[in-house]
Amino acid sequence: MRSGLAVVSISGLVMLTSTAVGGLATSRPNLPPLSGTTSIAPHLPLARSAMEYLDASPDPFHAVQTSIERLEAAGFTSLSETSTVDTGKIVPGGKYYFTRNKSTLVAFAVGDRYQPGNGFKIIGGHTDSPNLRVKPRSLRTAAGCVQVGVECYGGGLWHTWFDRDLGVSGRVLVRSRDDARKVTQRLVRMDRALLRVSNLAIHLQSAKEREAFKVNKEDDLSPILAMEAEKSLNGGENKTKDGWTEYQEPALLEVLAHELNVRVEDIADFELSLFDVQKASLGGVFSEFIHSSRLDNLASCFLAVQALVDHVEAGSTAKDSDISMIVLYDHEEVGSNSAVGAASPIMAEAVQRIAAALGNQESTETYAACIRNSFCCSVDQAHALHPNYASKHEKNHQPKMNQGMVIKRNANQRYATNAVTGFLMREISRRAGLPPIQEFIVRQDCGCGSTIGPLISTATGIRTIDMGCPQLSMH
Template sequence: GIPDSSPPTAPLPTPKSAHASVSTTGGMSCSAPGLLDFVNASPTPFNLVSVASAKLKSRGFVELKEEEPWNKGALKAGGKYFFARAASTFVAFAIGGAFEASNGCKVVGAHTDSPVLKLKPVSKKSGHGYMQLGVECYGGGLWHTWFDRELSLAGSVVVETGGKFERRLLHMKKPILRIPHLCIHLQTADERAKLDVNKETHLAPILQMIESEVNKPKDADACKDSDARHAPELLSLIAAELGCAVGAIKDLDVTLFDTQGGQIWGPKSEFLSSPRLDNQVHCYTAIEALADHACGGGLAGDGQASVITLFDHEEVGSDSTHGAGSPLMQDVIARLCKAFGGDEDALRVCVRNSFLISADVAHAIHPNYAAKHEGNHAPLLNKGTVIKTNSNQRYATTAATGFIVRELSRRADVGCQEFVVRNDCPCGSTIGPIIASKTGVRTVDVGVPSLSMHSIRETIGCEDVVSNYKLFLQFFSGFEALDRDCSFL
């Protein structure tokens, strides 16, 4: 994986429960510090997929290619596999030793993306002596939280090498950008009260001062062949980071990110604040649970496939080649089924035997805004994973699928909470209803409770990281038996 970009900090005294980790004979552990390492190494979905791939390769998972056949001996009972689509969506699965084509899949779904600022296709921008970058708002961020923070760049870069083209990962650790607030003295009383951000004019970050021709660096000539859409100074920084010539950079899919690493805090070290917890926390717990189930002896008598699907583009609606609205989920189930000799009828049975836990962070009650929650549905930090219900189908939870999670939580000895939005408030949504409507797979929506959702830094409880992992591990190991005991028509 990519090393942590944050400077070392002295941790507060920590009770065992806050940093508790859970491990199996496979050796992997799940903990709040482990989550911080994962998030710090994953400033974009591209980096996350790279980190996830390295994690699972180290546990014996085999990489597959979507463009190659899977039905010619590529998949075997007891096997562990993963693949990426478009380098920002990640799928991994472990096939039970007793798997048959129609047996079904146990799926945990999450998403890899978060609200961010992304470089525009033409990012070169300047104003009043400052060199700036043109950025586009991705998703629905609390954009005022991006002001006055030390920012840098990460993502995917297309590079020419020897007449061929390849994708390279970028993760610039050095702070190089900042979006300054306007000082209070230059704001009217109305402007101060509104905290109003114009997304086009107020969010352009400063890169550096514009230098005169006399003061330009000696290597300016090396930038003559650079892409005219971007500032040569920016491309020089990226080229130095990647170890390539400036002219070799052909295109960018690059995101701004906060260089300050995540932090565990509080007198009892019970809270964790970090960028991108929505939804990297569930990417982390899903990866850890799948690996521990697959490598801890759980596959031997397992009759189903255990799957994780981590989609890009959830924050912008999921309609893309590799979002939850794509055929990806159907493709995975169909190819698994057919690789084990299943026909169309077996595929339909496999779908009906499958179950999806759609995992995306939930709204914890905020002590300063308690009236925003309905009194009987007010999740707390460190009290367990939240089941999200909405009768208008903004969440896919039903009485039957919600029961499954409550019972799995009971068997895993972890807390379980409930959330329903107030009738006079809008309700967000997740990948759950999208996948349920496209596949017919039984689905429940859940999530770790959080504060400051869509801020540049969000907050969760440390104990919820471990309890969510335990729930997923119980799902992979115990759902098949529980499902046999249920007769929900």
């Protein structure tokens, strides 16, 4: 969610992209600088592209689809995960991608000089963000209001979801009109204020409740869709009674059917998310910030896609002897333990599949050499020092926006960074002429979060670093 206003610095985006591709190279038109923003103006095209990506990606399915559109525009071609033979399909100089569950994406470009046993340069990120998701049985009414049953996904700052204009997006399964046994997956995104979680008026709260507002996730977060009287006037009732439809809110099914140009009875199931319809925007007097929902972790997904596209369009693969890859996982916000999360074998399988296709089924020793020659940047947003809560940071590890990328460390392996991977990233940054790397560890009297880095290094054996761009208002 927006969590107030999630904020990331524009120069932070530029620094992270520059490191990933060895220098920012874009062909986008320059925008006129804003008054007093001469240092920001050169980076505005990148910032606006990031905002377009964020706005187009309200859920993991759309994040993957938006990424695919940008990859295909750069000449990447799709691979089938069910294909058993890739020899001859994957070749040096080629650019490819595949998806799993339409919510996890793997894309890669093979260097022209690749030889069996050479390594992979990998950026990992995640496509999901904390949000409200429609329950399997969405039907809910109270006090004359038509509501939609929702559940909390991930660890959100749920008080920020109140009094927001909420749209609906996600994946819908649609039966074919010609053959009911045939079901297709359709993406839907309704960028308008369909739903709203309303606050309780201050006059109806006790003094104690005002001082210590606490969200009851079951009772307080159900959004309002319509009034029952209005729904009755519009004929809103389930005309199709089956084991699934009868438990869904008819008005919700009607608007989905209208949006997809199908009949209500054609809808077989859905996975729907709620999102704030307010668009990403530039903020601050010098327009140096991006205010947006889902910066964690779509900012990193955008940068990963942009870095790979820039790498290819700059012609760098012609002299590259490695494979450049991005892996954007789903389900990081709930622990990554799924078939499409970082704890799954997706990355290991992808590396093995690609290495086998290019090495003509070379030996396990060659594959092991490939793993040892590889390096992964797990890129997830970092906590910038908050001016109102500076004491929440460890005093010697206080990363700031606009002052360099952040390496995350934890002695208890909540992050994958070690001395070697940390040094490598600092050296890459130094050679790229970027500001010095910042470091983050959590205070010892505070629990430490984690991300996909430790899971990747455990599942693959690839050297991994956890890093990211500092932001405020995470989750």
